[in-house]
Amino acid sequence: MSWLSRVRNSISFLPKRQVTDTLWHKCKNCNAMVFTKEWEDNLQICPRCDHHDRIRAHTRFGQVFDDARYDLIATPDVREDPLRFRDTKRYADRIKAARAATEEKDALLNARGKIDGRAAVVGVQDFAFMGGSMGVAVGSAFVAGVQAAIAAHAPYIIFTAAGGARMQEGILSLMQMPRATVAIELLREAGLPYIVVLTDPTTGGVTASYAMLGDVQIAEPGALIGFAGQRVIEQTIREKLPEGFQRAEYLLEHGMIDMVTHRRDLRATLGSLIDYLVPAREAA
Structure with a gap:
């Protein structure tokens, strides 16, 4: 063995996958x-x-809440695989795989904490869990988040990221659209703001329901926001869509959202909105 081989073999290298x-x-x-x-x-x-x-729910909570301190709100238990759906594999197996990959119960998590010293309840959809799709579990978690906000007399802030309704739950997933709308009305009856932060991507039935019902609509730069896909729309109207169609900046320019906010400015922006929309004497 040459001296070069001996030197090379004596050096411990990280596996290629680990380095990457x-x-x-x-x-x-x-x-x-x-x-x-x-x-x-x-x-x-x-x-x-x-x-x-795209970022995970716990990372988002850490970025938004003061000192990255927050308490998770329990996700309600719901009936899983109510239709006993199967395509290329069983829906129950898909849920198990998503839970194993993400270590989360489902696609929407809620937490309570403080933003710039003010109480808030924040929900985050995790696109890593079956594309953030909206099923009964997501609808139940959304309602639980709104109820927690009302109990704490705090605003409810939702970070949306979804491919739409969860097809494996059929009509039950679509029923979460009016269910979420009713929950938002209860929040407004309590005099509390509902703030939506649209992240990449927010599409389908989520866009058609609670994602576009905020008192204030914020989006992260470059976020894809829409109902149907661009290709489907082009095939339907038989026209080429404008450059940047369905991106956050295009929606802002055409009056569909209120602001596009850089991630580094998001916590300060949310804090200012809470100060403006929730009188200090009412803050928890």
Whole structure:
């Protein structure tokens, strides 16, 4: 064995997969390779092109709540696989796989905490759990979040990210649209604001219901927001859609949302809105 081989073999190298997974992050927008720590320190935003990546619920809670301190609100138990649905695999197996991959019960989590010193209840849809799809569990979690906000006399803030209704639950998933609408009306009857933060992507039945019913509509830069897909719309109207159609900036320009807010400014913006919409004497 040559001296070069002996030296090379004496050096411990990390496995290729471990290096890729732990040291580098590849931007989905510009394909730039960024140090994972740099990307995480930048709130999971690409420092090269400013692309706002999709983030998990607990990461979002940590970014939004003061000192990253919050208490999770229990997710209601619901009947799973009510239709005993099966396509290429059983729906029950898909749920088990999603839970194993995400370590979450379903696609919507709620937590209570403080934003700039003011009480708030925040819900976050996790796109990693079956595309954030809306089923009975998501509808129940949404209602539970609204009820917790009313009990705490605090605003309810929802971060949406979904591919739409969960097809494996059929009409039961579509029933969550009016159910969520009723819950929002209860929040308004209590004199509390409902604030929506649209993140990438927010589509389908979620867009057609609670995602577009906020007292204030905020979106992250570049977020895809729409009901039907762009290709479906083009095939239906037989016209080419404008550049940037269904992106947050296009919707802002055409009056469908109130503001596009960078992730680093989001907590301060939410704090200002709470100060404005909830009188201090009423804050929990």
